[in-house]
Amino acid sequence: MRACSFLHVVLILTPATAAFAGTATITQNISVQLDSAGKLAAPSALSLLSSGLAFTDFAGSLNLQYRFRTTPAGSGAITVRAGADFSPSGGPSLSSAALRYSCSGAGLGTACSGLQTVSASAETPIVQIPGSACTGGGGSCSAADPVSIQLQFSLDNSPQYQTGSYSIPLIFTISTL
């Protein structure tokens, strides 16, 4: 279980142990180094469904939430790959490029273009974040924090698949430079 925000500032006020008379001015310099950072949150499961017409592809939409802060010279990205192929065997398989997705509605950054094919051996793009970008606060940053992007998944519905229930793990990864 994790906290909701990036950074928490907690003021701890303690009782004064002594009372001083008079006035004094103290200057304290505080500096902070903010590096590029990013986090994401994905739903634990998504069901892909067929529309009802025979052998229409299975489809499902996933909402991926993310937070980002990039340096002026930096950038960031969210990618996805499959942790394994569909299981059990006898059903869909990544070897036939059966699982694809498209991206839309990126709250920050540029969504992937066209249809992407999910692979277990390579990361495929979801969103690209430019430099000097951040989520929340408005202005040069996004207004919302976190922001989200929608992924529309499509899975072949081949007659060759045996009847049954199949599952595949997807791993979303966030990276910053």
Next chain:
Amino acid sequence: MKHKSIVLLSIAAMMLLFVSAAPCQTFGSSGNTNLNVTVEAEASLYVSTANTALTSTGTLFSDYTGTTNFMYKIRTSKTSGAGNIQLKVTTDFSPSGGPSVANPPTAGDALTYSCTVSSPGTPCSGTQTASTTSNTPVGSFGANARSAREGNSGSVAWTLTNDPLYETGSYSAVVTFTVSAT
């Protein structure tokens, strides 16, 4: 009094810390999602010969013949599934005065057919007689039958009696093919 106020502020600060640490969504440098799909039994069929011409060739009053081709896709349940392709004459020959499936001018006049269904289907056996009242078999499938991704082929070879009682003219009937899978 002052000490009491500061203590209250400390408590408030601690409450703020507690509230801000309340869980909302699990954010991290990576995230996992399981995609789940349930593959059901299903079937579809496409009749590629939209209009089948029945023609008489050779000797006089030889029966009319013709072939209707179709493609099918099927997936039956892995353990106890089954499937079939059937046909039915849903509209008898028209106009009247010619052949008829339901009311032929001569007893024994018939629209009959034989079947070809590629694997994993099993074609109907022998010669079948088409009906306007019931479905008749074209092909059948067992459990875990799965066609090719692009579909598999099949055909029905028709024979229609050439009865001299038929008035000259052109006649047509509608035959409906049905495929099902469990």
